[in-house]
Amino acid sequence: MAVEMRTPIPVKEAIERVIKIVKHKEVSTLPIEQSLNSILAEDVKATYDIPRFDKSPYDGFAINSKDSQGANGNNRIQFKVIDHIGAGTASDVTIKNGEAVRIMTGAPIPNGADAVVMFEQTTENEKGFTIRKSFKQGENIAFKGEECKENDIVLNKGKLINSGVIAVLATFGYQNVKVYQKPTVAIIATGSELVGPNEPLEPGNIRNSNGPMIESLCRGINIEATTYQIQEDNLKGCIDIVEKAMSEHDIVITTGGVSVGDFDYLPKVYEAIGANVLFNKVQMRPGSVTTVAYKDHNILFGLSGNPSACYSGFQLFTKPTIQKMMAAQEVYPVIIDAILAEDFKKANPFTRFIRGKAHFTNEGVYLEPSGSNKSNAIVAIANSNGMIILPSGTRGYAKGDTVKVLLTDHLSYESELNL
Numbered sequence: 569m570a571v572e573m574r575t576p577i578p579v580k581e582a583i584e585r586v587i588k589i590v591k592h593k594e595v596s597t598l599p600i601e602q603s604l605n606s607i608l609a610e611d612v613k614a615t616y617d618i619p620r621f622d623k624s625p626y627d628g629f630a631i632n633s634k635d636s637q638g639a640n641g642n643n644r645i646q647f648k649v650i651d652h653i654g655a656g657t658a659s660d661v662t663i664k665n666g667e668a669v670r671i672m673t674g675a676p677i678p679n680g681a682d683a684v685v686m687f688e689q690t691t692e693n694e695k696g697f698t699i700r701k702s703f704k705q706g707e708n709i710a711f712k713g714e715e716c717k718e719n720d721i722v723l724n725k726g727k728l729i730n731s732g733v734i735a736v737l738a739t740f741g742y743q744n745v746k747v748y749q750k751p752t753v754a755i756i757a758t759g760s761e762l763v764g765p766n767e768p769l770e771p772g773n774i775r776n777s778n779g780p781m782i783e784s785l786c787r788g789i790n791i792e793a794t795t796y797q798i799q800e801d802n803l804k805g806c807i808d809i810v811e812k813a814m815s816e817h818d819i820v821i822t823t824g825g826v827s828v829g830d831f832d833y834l835p836k837v838y839e840a841i842g843a844n845v846l847f848n849k850v851q852m853r854p855g856s857v858t859t860v861a862y863k864d865h866n867i868l869f870g871l872s873g874n875p876s877a878c879y880s881g882f883q884l885f886t887k888p889t890i891q892k893m894m895a896a897q898e899v900y901p902v903i904i905d906a907i908l909a910e911d912f913k914k915a916n917p918f919t920r921f922i923r924g925k926a927h928f929t930n931e932g933v934y935l936e937p938s939g940s941n942k943s944n945a946i947v948a949i950a951n952s953n954g955m956i957i958l959p960s961g962t963r964g965y966a967k968g969d970t971v972k973v974l975l976t977d978h979l980s981y982e983s984e985l986n987l
């Protein structure tokens with residue numbers, strides 16, 4: 569039997585090919601407390617100025633700056649306190665010569681005042697307090713509309729809803745928000761060797777780790793994926809389950825069976841169902857056999873069976889697709905420069921993605937592999953927070969070289985406090 573020859577395409581081109589065909593989902597409305605990690609489907613307008621009024625940013629005294637002119641260590645100026653307010657209360661007095669209002673952080677600046685003196689800058693006495701420096705007009709005042717004005721568009725459609733967005737929506741009194749619906753995702757682990765967690769391991773069996781890994785990667789970006797039963801390597805069964813999943817979900821992720829082996833049926837499945845294959849070979853390692861296809865509104869990710877390849881395929885292709893389906897403005901992974909802490913002697917005919925640990929130190933970002941660099945590695949995924957990128961056509965890298973790393977783990981912490 570002649571092996572099928574595939575044309576490997578560059579990683580960047582592969583990602584672009586996928587992103588180009590993605591259409592976004594419909595808009596729906598969600599209560600703001602359920603909207604974290606969704607994408608805004610509307611511009612958000614300020615319903616009032618922020619700050620809403622001129623306010624004190626400190627606990628202290630509101631004064632008229634003119635009354636403070638000429639104050640110094642040898643000439644302390646005396647003020648008389650005529651009112652006392654905290655946040656939530658407005659004073660109805662108007663400050664006249666030499667007068668002040670005792671004011672707390674967040675309270676509105678009283679009429680006639682144009683500066684705030686912090687408690688620490690005063691000496692209190694029975695008549696009120698004295699100061700030893702002059703204040704400028706507007707000193708220590710948070711001005712109305714300083715951050716944004718009523719009707720300003722403060723957040724744009726397409727923005728990922730983070731906790732700050734929720735704070736903005738709450739501040740402007742929005743209880744609901746328009747978001748793009750999330751794609752629905754089906755996960756099918758294929759392989760006759762695979763067994764679930766409670767089944768005995770017969771000779772040749774391994775447990776399905778890709779299924780739970782992909783399901784949790786989806787959950788990490790707020791997608792509740794549906795896991796289908798493990799599919800053994802049999803063409804009819806593979807076609808049936810993929811078609812069923814396509815009728816029930818937007819995205820169908822399969823793992824395994826995409827290479828050129830006798831029991832790798834995914835290429836035949838794409839053919840049988842009439843899907844358009846965008847690519848079936850990428851100039852990357854691991855994950856070179858990653859295949860992406862589409863039919864009508866469905867996108868099919870044929871991720872490799874090898875766990876590290878499967879993980880890389882999800883990070884590079886599936887994650888940006890999910891973001892794009894939700895009409896996010898920003899869909900691509902975060903890639904930064906960092907310094908290799910080890911040599912990588914091997915040449916890289918294909919772009920090499922090495923699961924690694926990026927250490928963010930005071931001296932810079934340092935990278936080390938997080939374990940075995942083989943396609944079948946699993947533990948190395950667990951210990952990684954990124955994928956070190958060694959571009960195709962390069963000969964090898966030495967400790968100290970600067971390379972790129974694609975960050976995969978947004979919940980990442982350090983063992984040392986780098987303050």
Ligand SMILES: Nc1nc2c(c(=O)[nH]1)N[C@H]1C(S)=C(S)[C@@H](COP(=O)(O)OP(=O)(O)OC[C@H]3O[C@@H](n4cnc5c(N)ncnc54)[C@H](O)[C@@H]3O)O[C@H]1N2
Pocket residue numbers: 757758759761762774775776777778779823824825826827828829832854855856857871872873874875877943944
């Ligand atoms: N003649 C060639 N052989 C292979 C090529 C090639 O280009 N020519 N590519 C190799 C590369 S690279 C990879 S990666 C694998 C990809 O294989 P498949 O995507 O077809 O996956 P399988 O054959 O089904 O399985 C590969 C490997 O992964 C294990 N596996 C599968 N599913 C799971 C799972 N859910 N959880 C954990 N582990 C899983 C499976 O047992 C195999 O060991 O092909 C090379 N061969």
Ligand code: MOO
Pocket residue numbers: 852853854855856857858872874876877943
């Ligand atoms: O897809 Mo394979 O993982 O390149 O080793």
Ligand SMILES: [Mg+2]
Pocket residue numbers: 824825826827828829831832873
């Ligand atoms: Mg195979």
